[in-house]
Amino acid sequence: MENIKLNVQKYALGLGLVAGVTRILIDVIPKTLDLSPVAWYSTYAIAFILEIIFIVYAIRKFKKSNGSLNLGEAVRVGVIIMLVLGLLFTSFAYIYDNFIDTEFTMRKTIEFMESFNPDGVEQIEAQFADANENKAKSLLGILTYTLYFVFIGAVISLIAGAAMRTKEPQ
Numbered sequence: 001m002e003n004i005k006l007n008v009q010k011y012a013l014g015l016g017l018v019a020g021v022t023r024i025l026i027d028v029i030p031k032t033l034d035l036s037p038v039a040w041y042s043t044y045a046i047a048f049i050l051e052i053i054f055i056v057y058a059i060r061k062f063k064k065s066n067g068s069l070n071l072g073e074a075v076r077v078g079v080i081i082m083l084v085l086g087l088l089f090t091s092f093a094y095i096y097d098n099f100i101d102t103e104f105t106m107r108k109t110i111e112f113m114e115s116f117n118p119d120g121v122e123q124i125e126a127q128f129a130d131a132n133e134n135k136a137k138s139l140l141g142i143l144t145y146t147l148y149f150v151f152i153g154a155v156i157s158l159i160a161g162a163a164m165r166t167k168e169p170q
Contacts, residue, residue, distance in 0.1 A: 005065075005066050006062060006065050006066055008062070008073055008076045008077060008080070009076070009080060011058075011062060011077065012058070012076065012077045012078075012079075012080035012081050012084075013080060013084060015054070015058050015077075015081050016080055016081040016082070016083065016084025016085055016088075017084055017088070019051065019054050019081055019082075019084070019085045020084050020085040020086075020087070020088030020089055021088070022050070022054075023047050023051070023085055023088070023089045024088060024089055024092045026043050026046060026047045026050070027043060027047070027089070027092070027093065028096075030043055031096070031101070031104060036111070037108040037109070037111045037112035037115070038112070038115075040108050041108075041112070048152075051082070051085070051152070051153075051156070052156055054081070055077070055078045055081060055082070055153060055156045055157055055160060056156070056160045058077055058078075058081060059074045059077050059078065059157060059160045059161060059164060060160075060164060062074075062077055063164055063166070067166075068166040069161065069164055069165050069166050070161075070165055070166065071158070071161045071162060071165050073161070074157050074158070074160060074161020074162075074164065074165065075154055075157045075158055075161055076157075077157060078153040078154060078156055078157020078158075078160070078161075079150055079153045079154050079157065080153075081153060082149040082150050082152060082153025082154075082156075083146065083149065083150050083153070085149055085153075086145060086146035086147075086148070086149025086150060087142075087146050089145075089149070090141070090142040090145040090146050090149075091142055093145075094138055094139070094141065094142055097138075098138065106124075106125075109124055110124060110125065
């Protein structure tokens, strides 16, 4: 039977949607349950670990389906997954922070500061007041953080792709 090669873009786009929705759920659950600031901030570490695992798994599955893998394909898989994930997550975070619960981040940051540095609470409140005046710049944050996700995806997939790539016969 003939081996059917996967299209990198279609393959990674679907996985990126799954990863993006998963990342949003990881962020939303602690927000809706109003967990402690430490629990909320720890979701970033949990999500990062899961993103690494997800990209490595996606590259491994792509290699298995195609029978071979070059470094360019591996990087494209990781970058596309993280591009879609980043766009979904940062767009959701923007909408949540600006329209659904505008005070959530400030409340959690102040709670966190009160636990570890009660003297710094006034400074944090002043920083949030300045940030609220510059909300129009938040749209630029979607692009900036999406590029951050793309960079992370490129690094992870470059490492994973270098380890898993198929050696060319000489």
